[in-house]
Amino acid sequence: MKAKPFTITDVGALLGVQRLPGGDENSYNVVCPFCGDERGKCNFIVIKNGELVNVYHCFHCGAGGNMLTLYAELNGLYGANRYQRAYWKIQEELPMGIQEYKIRQKKVMQREKQCKEKLAEPADCENRDAVYREMLKMLKLSFSHKADLRRRGLTETEISRMEQLGYRSICAEDSVSIARRLIRSGCNLKGVPGFFVNRNQDWEIAFYLKNSGYLCPVWSFDGLLTAFQIRLDVSYQKRKYVWLSSAKLDKGCSPGSPVSLSGDPDGQRVFVTEGILKAEITHQRTGETYIGNHGVANHKELRQMPVKNFP
Structure with a gap:
């Protein structure tokens, strides 16, 4: 048409x-x-x-x-x-x-x-997982962001577990160097949401001052790291969270709006809540399995989660 x-x-x-x-x-x-x-x-x-x-x-x-x-x-x-x-x-x-x-x-x-x-053709989940895991080795969770999690009631042990899962602070100053180091380590950045080719024809990750905050990882049912949300330090256009995305940039792409699994997918009960960070915090505090859904209107990805034990 x-x-x-x-x-x-x-x-x-x-x-x-x-x-x-x-x-x-x-x-x-x-x-x-x-x-x-x-x-x-x-x-x-x-x-x-x-x-x-x-x-x-x-x-x-x-x-x-x-x-x-x-x-x-x-x-x-x-x-x-x-x-x-x-x-x-x-x-x-x-x-x-x-x-x-x-x-x-x-x-x-x-x-x-x-x-x-x-736009780039989105990379498969296995390649995303490999790139993101390597990227996390270059990042840490800052003191101020640990303090934010403490404010939410988390213990030091729980915060440590979340950091191991991929809750890390972004660093705008290293946006190009992170991409370069990943390429040198053998990673293929093409089609990985968040990465793009900048005006200097260098690969870069979409870490900026305006989206400064900490990463909230999206883990799939299969245990793969497939995307990130960013909990913003300063709200942008009334939003506290944005996706790590390069959809509108050269050779970039969108992560979509995937849901994230926190806990055991084979648990007796699986709960659904709005928000990836909220799901992980609740899992850490209760031990129950939670699915973090991006928003009430995001039902397509939720329906595709292969989980049967909903309460």
Whole structure:
């Protein structure tokens, strides 16, 4: 199916949706046109993982859909053909002849192609695990981050166990040197979320001052280290956690939104909670097995976890 000659950004502009600071042209937050939330809970996504999606979702009121849904809902279009009517009305409000239509459509398709070319094919779980384990040897859990875990009620023994599992502090100053050392040790960084090729054509890991914090490892059912969340020192756009990702960078890719296992997958009971860090802390305190789910809307990965003993 060919791309439409406009994106959700164009539709949002027609509808007067207010864009919030931050983000980029492919993904950004807006004032929710349904509930009015101004905290960055409503997100517009034009392109995700190299594919045109043109969708929106508000994590406050639950509104969501694609750009035609957005137009139809806000303009009171109902009925079986409301999306077709929305499409033609958008074209009417974005005056374009046949030539303009083709030019706009071509630009949208080129934009998608450029984003897709920048992405790397995600590495398999075994390669991710090998790279991440080697990377952890270069990192430590800082005093301030240990203090944060103590504040949450953890003992020194529990904190030590978490550090062994991969809870380590990131270091923005070493973002390039870490990648270089990994390559020298024989690691293949291509397709490993978090790694990318920078403007100097050097491999680098996405450790920055703005995402300074400590890593929260995602362990799979098979005992493989497949991704990381970062518990931020300073919240960014109202978020306390972000993924270690290089999805929008050259040769980078996204980790997706995997769930993490804390404890024995063959235990008699397996609990589910929201948050990777919360799941691990609760496991450390109780000994029970927990699955840490990224968020209430993240159910696809949860369903794929091969665990049967839910309470």
